[in-house]
Amino acid sequence: MLQLDKLVRKSIKNLKPYSSARDEYSGSASVFLDANESPFNAPYNRYPDPHQTELKEIISKLKGVAPRNIFLGNGSDEAIDLLIRAFCEPREDNIIAIDPSYGMYEVCANINDIALRKVKLNADYSLNVDAIIEAADDHSKLVFICSPNNPTGNSLNQEAIIRLLSEFNGLVVLDEAYVDFAIEKSFLPRLLEFSNLVILQTLSKAWGMAGIRLGMAYATHSIISILSKIKYPYNINILTQQKAIDLLGNPSVKESWVKTLLAERTRLREELDRLPFVIEIYPSDANFLLVKMHDARGVYDYLVENEVIVRDRSKVTLCDGTLRITVGSPEENDALLAKLASLIH
Numbered sequence: 001m002l003q004l005d006k007l008v009r010k011s012i013k014n015l016k017p018y019s020s021a022r023d024e025y026s027g028s029a030s031v032f033l034d035a036n037e038s039p040f041n042a043p044y045n046r047y048p049d050p051h052q053t054e055l056k057e058i059i060s061k062l063k064g065v066a067p068r069n070i071f072l073g074n075g076s077d078e079a080i081d082l083l084i085r086a087f088c089e090p091r092e093d094n095i096i097a098i099d100p101s102y103g104m105y106e107v108c109a110n111i112n113d114i115a116l117r118k119v120k121l122n123a124d125y126s127l128n129v130d131a132i133i134e135a136a137d138d139h140s141k142l143v144f145i146c147s148p149n150n151p152t153g154n155s156l157n158q159e160a161i162i163r164l165l166s167e168f169n170g171l172v173v174l175d176e177a178y179v180d181f182a183i184e185k186s187f188l189p190r191l192l193e194f195s196n197l198v199i200l201q202t203l204s205k206a207w208g209m210a211g212i213r214l215g216m217a218y219a220t221h222s223i224i225s226i227l228s229k230i231k232y233p234y235n236i237n238i239l240t241q242q243k244a245i246d247l248l249g250n251p252s253v254k255e256s257w258v259k260t261l262l263a264e265r266t267r268l269r270e271e272l273d274r275l276p277f278v279i280e281i282y283p284s285d286a287n288f289l290l291v292k293m294h295d296a297r298g299v300y301d302y303l304v305e306n307e308v309i310v311r312d313r314s315k316v317t318l319c320d321g322t323l324r325i326t327v328g329s330p331e332e333n334d335a336l337l338a339k340l341a342s343l344i345h
């Protein structure tokens with residue numbers, strides 16, 4: 001059994017969190033004079049619900065996870081930062097992350113003065129559990145893995161993830177930002193089988209709401225309580241809460257967007273495959289394709305000149321000579337393909 005008390009930083013364990021006006025009185029009333037708010041400009045004059053009760057209720061129903069197992073952040077980036085701040089003693093502890101993967105794990109580690117140990121994926125982009133266990137010591141508090149992984153696009157093997165969960169003596173953070181595009185199922189239904197699992201999801205990708213900044217972390221109630229204790233009291237603003245409640249109430253919209261993008265992903269793969277300078281298109285369970293090509297930088301520069309922007313990943317570990325191309329709308333993909341076709345002649 002995981003001893004969370006031993007993992008969490010001392011200063012956080014002993015922290016008495018800020019108690020807001022809405023914590024001290026959360027019922028209904030006709031006159032609220034307790035928070036130094038303005039009486040004008042309703043509804044924006046009021047502080048948002050610090051516990052996001054209504055929004056969590058909707059996410060709970062949608063995902064089949066109890067509200068007490070949900071943390072909401074200003075993007076999943078907030079959850080990544082808070083996990084590191086809650087569990088890692090600066091200059092003492094370390095975290096492990098797969099390489100290549102999402103850049104924010106490293107940035108948040110650097111900001112918090114926590115050493116990051118990068119563990120390379122295997123050549124086929126699969127998870128090397130033995131190498132992670134070998135890289136870990138008593139000060140390794142968190143392992144970040146990402147499935148489907150950014151920028152490689154593949155889902156990680158579930159048996160390997162389970163082995164990591166059982167062999168690593170800290171928290172395993174599984175970033176599922178792209179899971180809506182994957183054939184492999186989310187780990188969420190199995191959340192409470194593992195006391196050391198944290199799952200991250202986001203509204204930034206399949207849900208089409210990167211602009212409102214809402215990320216979810218799912219874990220045991222003990223872990224969620226620690227994150228809730230250290231977050232800014234009003235971390236999710238009124239506009240975001242309201243917009244998320246509206247869209248999450250209508251998941252069929254998201255499902256139709258995902259369906260379109262999956263069809264476009266297949267079409268894009270077929271069309272790109274015909275181009276003579278394309279060497280390999282890696283399997284993708286996400287809304288992007290990692291494409292290895294001759295002179296990736298040259299192709300990138302040419303596309304920029306033509307106002308089509310993709311991501312050059314050719315300097316990234318195990319990604320030599322690759323561009324990462326997001327699957328766009330049918331029209332955007334047509335524009336990309338037309339520019340690439342004109343490159344041949």
Ligand SMILES: *Cc1c(COP(=O)(O)O)cnc(C)c1O
Nearest residue numbers: 075076077102150177202204215
């Ligand atoms: C895009 C992305 C996110 C999303 O982060 P937000 O802060 O929720 O926008 C998280 N993880 C990975 C791996 C991503 O690629």
